[in-house]
Amino acid sequence: MLKLIRFYKNKEVLGILLLENNFVCFTLENKEKEVPIGKYKLEKDYAGRINDRYKEKLGNEYSILYKLDTSSINRTEILIHIGNYYYDSQGCILVGNGIVFNNGQYSLVFSTNAYKSLYDKLNKIDIEKLYIEITEV
Numbered sequence: 001m002l003k004l005i006r007f008y009k010n011k012e013v014l015g016i017l018l019l020e021n022n023f024v025c026f027t028l029e030n031k032e033k034e035v036p037i038g039k040y041k042l043e044k045d046y047a048g049r050i051n052d053r054y055k056e057k058l059g060n061e062y063s064i065l066y067k068l069d070t071s072s073i074n075r076t077e078i079l080i081h082i083g084n085y086y087y088d089s090q091g092c093i094l095v096g097n098g099i100v101f102n103n104g105q106y107s108l109v110f111s112t113n114a115y116k117s118l119y120d121k122l123n124k125i126d127i128e129k130l131y132i133e134i135t136e137v
Contacts, residue, residue, distance in 0.1 A: 002132040012086035012106050014099060017052040019121055025095045033091035035078055035134055040128035041069040050081055062119055068132060082111045
């Protein structure tokens with residue numbers, strides 16, 4: 001199971017992502033559109049504008065995204081994807097291998113590397129057993 005633990009909130013929401021209690025990467029969300037605390041089933045997303053971009057940029061191997069089953073919270077399309085700034089997220093979870101503070105805001109760095117690493121890890125797990133739990137410290 002994935003666990004997202006949020007540890008900072010301003011206009012951006014920072015967190016860490018753990019897989020089976022092992023650190024995977026940092027996360028960033030837009031505070032105005034952050035995902036509610038809870039446990040969500042992960043599903044694969046096979047089609048959409050981001051999928052097409054990733055297919056072109058990263059190849060077929062990384063063109064299928066992971067999304068949260070949001071039927072319980074009346075939201076659609078909460079994806080886990082590449083991005084550096086909170087405004088890159090319209091309610092999704094961005095991933096990165098580091099955090100920097102510049103011009104009064106936090107952002108992620110090495111997002112593509114973090115995404116590919118997370119993707120490779122998640123693809124080794126049976127999709128029926130994939131959940132993400134979102135909490136705060």
